[in-house]
Amino acid sequence: MNAQTDIFPKITDDGLEQLRRRTGKLITGSLEPWCHEATRDNIRHYAHGIGDDNPLWCDPDYAAKSRFGTIVAPPSFLFACDRIVSGYVGGLSGVHAMWAGADWTWHEPVLRNDEITTEARLKDLIEHQTRFAGRAIQQIYHVDFFKQDGTKVAEADSWCFRTDRDEARERGTKYKEVKARAPEPYTDAQLEAFYDLYAKEEVRGSTPRYWEDVSEGDDLPKMAKGPMTVTGFIAYAQGWGGLYIRANKLNWRQITAHPGLGIKNRFGVPDCPERVHWEDEFAHMVGTPGAYDYGPERCSWLTHHMTNWMGDDGFLRKASCKIRRHNPVGDMLVISGKVTRKFVEYGRHLVEIEQAAHNQHDELSVLGSGVVELPSRAG
Structure with missing residues (x-):
């Protein structure tokens, strides 16, 4: 894009002081x-939105035979139960x-049918210097999740980066090489090799993975996600809900209540910033290579x-x-x-996992880690 007036x-x-x-x-x-x-449908919509066909989330007859006796929500379902943990950040309008x-x-x-309530607080603001947009503010929230009897089921620290579009x-350098790349359509052979990971994807399911059978250094099977399409991003939004996707009167009410939210499209109509996930034109305006996936x-x-x-008996x-x-x-x-x-802690048999995901150019996309509790043969 050619240089233009900010x-x-x-x-x-x-603005930062007011937010702080x-x-x-x-x-x-x-x-x-x-x-x-x-609900059964809410759980299924979320699971399918991330491409997860585990029957423990989606098949009532299968789930009835599990140790839970009913359908279980995948752990990340809680993103759909709170806007703050999903990135609805206040302050710094526009x-x-x-x-x-x-x-x-x-x-x-x-x-299934657990009712979720939450409590959220702004935890911290941390300033960074980035190649993407120069000055950036990491805005961190803490959110607690409770079910209907008051039991805390989960908690999370979640953060967004606030950046000058x-x-x-105009001046970000992180994606300079990416933006210069000409689109290269995949060959059928390339797609077939990638899809082979889907064909081989294993859901451990009802076969227990015992703690004693796991060794440090064991590799988890590789998992495919993609190729990225707007259709896939919309599938996720259907289960997760989107932060700003509103229609007609409800959209008017939203952009009226939050004047910095609505950004005019090519027709001069204020539209939500979330369209960076399906509209290349607007994604380019905020400095990204194109429409992109959702963080959650x-x-x-x-x-x-x-x-x-981990299987059904893991947690x-x-x-x-x-x-x-x-x-x-x-x-x-991938x-x-x-x-x-x-390790064993408080009687729980635990396994720590490190994760990484790379794209087709072997560029690091995301780092992850987890702690899984597994059943023990010792009982």
Whole structure:
């Protein structure tokens, strides 16, 4: 894109100071979550939105025979139950927000028809200098998740990076080489090789993976995600809900209440910033190579990788996701993982896993890790 006059609001010291005053305060009046309850359909829509066909999430007859006795929500389903953990950040009106990572801890499974409520607080603001957009602000929130009896089922620290759109578009250097690449359509042979990972994907399911049978250094099976398409991003939004996807009167109400939110499209109509995920034109305006995947979506792919491996009798205790670059339309992603530690803590038999995902150019897309509790042959 040719250089042009800066058109978007900027990060300011005054805006940061006003935002910093909110630190530690309970957030009230935030947007209604996409899912209040973990219904059968809500769980299935989320699982299918990340390409996860585990029958424990989706098949009532299968799940009835599990140790849970009913359908279970995949761990990352909780993204659909709170807007803050998903990247709905306050303050710095009109400044772009990109979801960039989370540290999750799960205490209890979320079962079919559990009702979820949350409490969220701004935890910290950290300034960075980046190749993507120069000055950037990491905006971190802490969110607690409770079910209907008051039991805390999970908690998470989640963060977005706030960036100047004009700076990223005009002067950012992170994607200089990527933007210069000519599109190269995949050959049938390339697609067939990639799809072979889908054909071989194993859902451990009802076959227990015992702690004693796992060794440090074991590799997890590689997992494919992609090739990235707008269709795939929309499939995720159907299960997750999207932050700003609203129609007609509800959209008008949203952009009226938040004047910095609506950004005019080529027809002069204010439209939501979330369209960076399906509209190349706007994605280029914020400095990215093209329409790209959702951050919580990618985090959910990493947890999917671990739940496939651990089986129905395992439990994902912790997971961390740190996004390193965008996945624009056309990218293929391969997730790899390795067992790095085995240990016992408070009577739980635990395994620590490190993950990484690279695209077709072997560029690092995301780093992840997790702690999985496995059944023990000792009981």
